[in-house]
Amino acid sequence: MSSTQCTKKIALIDCNSFYVSCERLFNPKIRNKPVVVLSSNDGCIISRSNEAKALGIKMGDPYFKAKDIILKNNVHIFSSNYSLYGDLSRRVMRTLKRFNSEIEIYSIDEAFLDLSNFPDDEVEDVGKEIRSIVLQWTGIPTSIGIAKTKTLSKVANHIAKKIKSGVVSLIGIKDIDPILEKVEINDVWGIGKQLTKFFAQSGIHNAKQLKNTSNTWIKKSSNVLSSRTAMELRGISCISLETQSSKRKSCVVSRSFAKKVEKLQELQESITSYCLNAAEKIRSESLITKSITVFIRTSPFQNQFAYYSNSKTIDLPIATDNSIEIVKTALTGLKSIFKNGYRYQKAGIMLSVLTDSQGSKNLFSSVKDEKIKNLMQSIDNTNYRFGRSTLSLASAGINKKLNIKRQHCSKIDTADFNFLPTIKAI
Amino acid sequence: MKLTVPFYLHKAGAGFPSPATDYIEEDVDLNIHLIKNVPATFIIRVQGKSMMDVGIYDGDLLVVDKSLKPKNFSTVIVNVHDELVVKNFVKEKDEQFLTSGSKKIEDKIIINSESDIFVWGVVTYVIHSVY
Numbered sequence: 001m002s003s004t005q006c007t008k009k010i011a012l013i014d015c016n017s018f019y020v021s022c023e024r025l026f027n028p029k030i031r032n033k034p035v036v037v038l039s040s041n042d043g044c045i046i047s048r049s050n051e052a053k054a055l056g057i058k059m060g061d062p063y064f065k066a067k068d069i070i071l072k073n074n075v076h077i078f079s080s081n082y083s084l085y086g087d088l089s090r091r092v093m094r095t096l097k098r099f100n101s102e103i104e105i106y107s108i109d110e111a112f113l114d115l116s117n118f119p120d121d122e123v124e125d126v127g128k129e130i131r132s133i134v135l136q137w138t139g140i141p142t143s144i145g146i147a148k149t150k151t152l153s154k155v156a157n158h159i160a161k162k163i164k165s166g167v168v169s170l171i172g173i174k175d176i177d178p179i180l181e182k183v184e185i186n187d188v189w190g191i192g193k194q195l196t197k198f199f200a201q202s203g204i205h206n207a208k209q210l211k212n213t214s215n216t217w218i219k220k221s222s223n224v225l226s227s228r229t230a231m232e233l234r235g236i237s238c239i240s241l242e243t244q245s246s247k248r249k250s251c252v253v254s255r256s257f258a259k260k261v262e263k264l265q266e267l268q269e270s271i272t273s274y275c276l277n278a279a280e281k282i283r284s285e286s287l288i289t290k291s292i293t294v295f296i297r298t299s300p301f302q303n304q305f306a307y308y309s310n311s312k313t314i315d316l317p318i319a320t321d322n323s324i325e326i327v328k329t330a331l332t333g334l335k336s337i338f339k340n341g342y343r344y345q346k347a348g349i350m351l352s353v354l355t356d357s358q359g360s361k362n363l364f365s366s367v368k369d370e371k372i373k374n375l376m377q378s379i380d381n382t383n384y385r386f387g388r389s390t391l392s393l394a395s396a397g398i399n400k401k402l403n404i405k406r407q408h409c410s411k412i413d414t415a416d417f418n419f420l421p422t423i424k425a426i
Numbered sequence: 427m428k429l430t431v432p433f434y435l436h437k438a439g440a441g442f443p444s445p446a447t448d449y450i451e452e453d454v455d456l457n458i459h460l461i462k463n464v465p466a467t468f469i470i471r472v473q474g475k476s477m478m479d480v481g482i483y484d485g486d487l488l489v490v491d492k493s494l495k496p497k498n499f500s501t502v503i504v505n506v507h508d509e510l511v512v513k514n515f516v517k518e519k520d521e522q523f524l525t526s527g528s529k530k531i532e533d534k535i536i537i538n539s540e541s542d543i544f545v546w547g548v549v550t551y552v553i554h555s556v557y
Contacts, residue, residue, distance in 0.1 A: 028508045091465035137466035137493045139546075414468055423503055425474035425482060425512040425526070 008237050009115040009123050009146055009171055012153040013096060013130065015089075016141045016161070018109035019047035022088045023078050025139040026412055026421040034075040038063055041256030042079055042407055079406035087415035091138045099130055104241040112150055112241050124169040131166055146171055150239045151232035154189040155180065155207065180208035180233060190229045198222060207233055251289075253278045254348020260299070261344045267296060268331055274349045275330045279323040280380055282351060288319040289351035292326060294333040299345040310337040321357055322372050323379070460551050466493035468547065470503065477501070477512050479527030487553040488512070494548040501549040506535060510546055 015021060019037035024030055034051035038044065045061045055073055057066050063077075070077060089108045097103055102114035118126045127144045134142050145156025146169040153170075159179070160168040170176055186196040188207050202221070204210050210218075210226075211233035218227040228238040253274040261267055271294060282289060297309035312333035320326065330349050413419035461467045472486045480501065482488070488503070496502050496515040504513050504524060513524035513535070524535040524543070537543045 026510065028505045028510060031508060094465040133493075137463070139492065417469075420469050420471045420487070422471045422473045423488075423510045423512055425472050425477040425484070 007116070007120060007171070008148050009118065009120070010148070010150055010153045010237075010241070011113045011115050011123075011127060011130070011144055011146045012106075012150070012157045013092075013111050013113060013134070013142050013144050014157050014161070015092060015109035016143055016166075017047055017049050018089075018140070019078075019080060019085055020049045020052075021140050022081070022085050023410055024049075025088070026423075027410070030076050034073055035078070036066075036070070036075055037078045037080055038408065039256075040080055040082075040406075041258060043256055046080065077408045079409040081410050081412070083413045083415060084410070087413070088138060088140060092134055092140050092142075095134050095137050096130065098133075099126070102241060102243050104243055112153065114241055115146060120171050123171050124167060127167040127169060128165065142166065144168070148235040149232040149237045150241075151189045151229055152176075152235065155183055155233075158183065158187065176235075177208050177211075180211055181206050183207035185210060188229060188233070190225065195222065195226060249354055250350055250352040251278045251281055251287075251354065252348060252350045253281075254295070254346060256346045257344065261347075262340075262342065264335075264338050264340075267334060267338065267344060267347055270347050271330050271334050271349060272327050274347070275327045276323055278349060278351050279321060279326045279376075282354060283321045283357075283376060283380060286357045287354040288321045288357040289316070289326070290319040290353040290355070291315050291351070292329045292333065293350040293352065294330050294337065294347075295349075296334070296337060296344050296347045298342050305343055306341075308339060308342045310339075312337045315353075319353070319355060319357075321376065323376060324372070326351070460489050461491075462550070463491055463493045466547075467491050467550075472512060474512075476526040476533075477514075480514060481554070482512065482527065482552050483554060485555075488549045489551040489553070490547040491550050492547040494550070496545055496548050501552075503546040503549065505544045505546050507542060512549070515545065 017035075020035045023035060023037065030049075032051065033049070034055055034057075035049040036045045036052050036057060037047040039046045042063055044063060045057060045059065045066060048057055048059065052075055055069055055075065057069055057075070063070075069075070085108060092109075093103070093105050093111055096111055096113055100114050100117065104112040106112055113130075115123055115126060123146055127146050131142050131144055134140060143157055143160040144167045145153045145158065145160045146167075147153040147156045148171065156168045156170045160166055170179070173179070183206055185191055185199050185205055185207065186193070188210065191199070191210075199205070199210065199222075204213060210230050213230060215227045215230060218230055231238045255270065255274070257270075261270070275292075291313060293311055293313040295309075295311035298305060298307050300307060314329050314333050316325070316329065411419060412421045414421065457464075468490045470488045470490050472482055472488060473484060475484050477483075482501070488501075490503050498515070498517045500515045502513055502515045502524075503510055504515070506513075506524070513526065516523050516525055522537040524537065526533045535541075535543065
């Protein structure tokens with residue numbers, strides 16, 4: 001193998017305990033301490049420091065379940081501060097783009113980066129450099145796995161999480177079977193619960209077994225997607241990076257309520273305000289929606305009350321980004337699923353079948369549409385200048401009683417002038 | 427976060443006013459000039475008076491670049507015993523230490539391998555309101 005060989009190389013960069021790391025950035029007192037971050041409304045545990053993991057606190061556990069361990073061990077708890085996490089995520093991604101603009105932002109704390117430009121025998125050092133620069137610039141620790149395919153880079157990342165250097169490259173390793181043998185089938189990227197069950201029945205329990213199973217068999221007995229996964233495990237890239245900021249296909253806004261809600265009117269107010277947020281969001285990305293879904297549910301953890309969960313999807317005749325139309329449609333949907341006598345804990349809406357709003361004029365467009373477009377623009381501009389909800393629809397309710405529960409929120413936002421971090425001069 | 431200031435092309439001063447007085451050519455974008463490395467730069471508010479002698483007052487805003495290495499006499503955000511504070515960074519012969527703005531020698535905090543002190547970021551600008 002020549003030293004300048006440049007095969008396909010993909011890095012998966014994953015931020016370690018991302019939300020916890022964000023909370024630690026301006027609060028070094030919680031370095032090396034057990035820390036957890038709770039989901040919106042302080043419902044579940046969604047991020048844990050290594051120290052918290054060592055105490056046996058599980059990802060996704062409801063807060064009340066873990067409360068005993070938390071109190072006994074002085075675990076530091078934080079309500080999620082998504083604005084701060086979002087800003088730090090953008091900073092991490094921008095830093096990664098310095099190494100290559102071919103990047104797929106996979107989630108708030110994960111990205112695939114194409115490193116094919118670098119020679120094979122240097123790529124691990126490049127990974128270490130990326131890790132150290134992201135840490136220095138943004139303060140966020142990461143783990144990096146590098147391999148020939150996305151699926152293998154996930155495997156490499158899995159191993160990287162457990163070692164001190166935080167970087168693992170599978171490039172140039174001739175026989176990866178011993179590594180894949182240790183990866184359980186449900187830990188393979190793209191293999192969900194159903195497939196795990198199915199493969200287990202066929203005697204496939206780890207990644208090595210899947211890799212060495214014939215494509216014909218996989219295609220015949222499960223589906224094309226898992227044959228792609230098997231190919232990827234063999235080092236043949238089948239799943240390409242989704243770069244060019246491929247536009248979102250849906251937009252969801254949902255919240256848990258601090259106090260259980262029973263009245264239709266209160267739900268209407270919440271749904272209206274979610275619709276306004278979502279509509280503003282898609283307008284800012286020049287998208288229009290053709291399908292609106294409303295969903296409501298009661299708490300699955302309250303045994304003494306009946307459980308109810310339902311959703312309604314309404315397709316629009318003509319795609320729109322008009323707040324008023326979106327709210328109207330969603331409220332119609334809500335009425336059709338609302339049932340009296342339940343204590344609702346969560347509600348939300350989803351705008352889907354999103355498409356580009358450019359050139360979306362059609363036969364039925366009119367001068368009225370132009371006027372509405374201008375109205376929406378003015379609302380967005382006003383809200384941008386004077387803060388969200390300065391201009392709103394009356395159906396959103398004037399006093400927001402339903403404010404979500406965020407008892408333990410760090411009052412820091414690196415992207416909001418009014419909540420900048422404060423540091424002492426002493 | 428973005429702050430821009432309209433930038434007037436003609437000079438202020440005595441003399442015949444230009445016919446283009448109210449013509450605004452471009453905005454000065456302070457982000458471009460004060461923030462060299464966007465993902466690594468944070469705006470931080472100061473609380474406390476220990477740095478007044480070097481012109482940093484209570485409530486001032488600091489532009490802090492985490493990607494920079496401190497030079498001699500740089501103002502830095504530094505983690506001292508698990509607390510972030512503003513200090514001056516000084517290199518002298520084989521010694522590195524932190525001082526507050528004041529000349530008082532007892533302020534000196536020595537940095538060595540046992541001191542558990544890390545530079546968090548380097549202050550590049552101080553924004554102080556005088557109005």
